[in-house]
Amino acid sequence: MAQYLLLKHIEVQNANAVAGLTYGFPAITHFLGFAHALSRQLSDALGLRLGGVTVVSHKNNVHVRQPTGWGDYVFALTRNPVTAKGETAPINEEGRMNMQVSLLVEVEGLIAGDKATAAQLIAEVKDLAPQRRLAGGQILTIGEVELLADASMQKKALRRLMPGFVLCDRHDYLAQYHQQLLQHNAQASLFDAWCEFAMLTYHAVADDEHVPDDENQPIPAQWQRVPKPKPGYLVPIMTGYRAISPCYAAGEVANVRDPEVPVSFVEAAYSVGEWRSVHRLKDIDDACWRYHGDYPWYLARVVAATHDEPIEPDVVPTTDDNTDFDPDFL
Structure with missing residues (x-):
């Protein structure tokens, strides 16, 4: 245990x-x-x-x-101190x-x-x-x-x-909702699905009792909040990185923080999380985030990472086999 x-x-x-x-x-x-x-x-x-x-x-x-x-x-x-010329310092x-x-x-x-x-x-x-x-x-x-x-x-x-809220991984919600969007729009991307979890959306519901004679006449309506794709206190989160370049050997890239370790250029990867009250957590392991490194993904996940759930930036094709990732090299 x-x-x-x-x-x-x-x-x-x-x-x-x-x-x-x-x-x-x-x-x-x-x-x-x-x-x-x-x-x-x-x-x-x-x-x-x-x-x-x-x-x-x-x-x-x-x-x-x-x-x-x-x-x-x-x-x-x-508020930073003014410069030697008495001007406001940039920040x-x-x-x-x-x-x-x-x-x-x-x-x-x-x-x-x-x-x-x-x-x-x-x-x-x-x-x-x-x-x-x-x-x-x-x-x-x-x-x-x-x-x-x-x-x-x-x-x-x-x-x-307690009182407190634990951050849980809900990348499965993102994957499921993306599949729902694809059924209605073959061009829907993971980013479109992710935005639905991030945005606050309202829509107007017309009052049926008022039927205007003129189509240009304003119709009384009530603005109602559109619920998120899944129930719960869902939030957009950043969960790691995806490589956008090959994994370069140590010392091959100039001016890096540590020239003794391999280097790869990355962009942020996003997912969906849920804040849940601590009393709803049955086992600590159910919300325990761990590193999952599998080139080109370097992610934090509660469960094993997959390749189709994070937001995908453009990746430079590579045949470099030197892609092993070990957090001890950080």
Whole structure:
């Protein structure tokens, strides 16, 4: 049975609220990257690895404002000091947010009942985690770090995480709805299906009691919201990347961050997620996101990734066989 490390009520400020074409919550890859960075920093003597992550959101506050008091919101940006000439300094627009989340991180390689190793793991995570950034934001406090070694402890921990919402993978909804669109429009793309989950759509319902004599006469109507293709608190999310180039050998591409690892140019891949109350989660593994790397896809999935569900950018054809992906090379 899988064991999980609970990092409870992590307070984060100035986290990245923009993920590709979406905004409002960091991409799931931020949380997997956080766990991966912690895993690489653990002492070799432990012989452990941190794997998948289940994300529970308790509070979040996106830094936005309404300039006129009504209408569209805009990001509340930082004000930089003026330049040497006394002019306003240029800035890059950034969406930021404060959030409180809990993470359930899968622990691989820990023998059940090894209390000494478990205690050392908790001590190291308590020391290392506050030094890291989570989704680009600063970690202010971590309420508790605890190892959940069995099903009973995991069930009790889920109850203690209420109120909170867990992010679940619903890429199957996207695939199913795309097939429905294809039945009516052979040209419908995955992006068209994805937009239906992202948009708020309204349509006018005419009042049958008012039948105008003139076709140009306005007809009284009520505007009604069109429900999303599937029920639930569904949101568009960014779940990883797709390669748009061959996988180049280490050192072949200039000016990269790490010249000692293979390099591939990528674009964001999108899917659909669902926020569900924690009390509806029967098993932590049902919402545990893990890396699935299979060139040209580099994705985070709760289940095995497939090749036809993420949004597909144009890909440069390649016959390069050097396409193996290992997150340890990141």
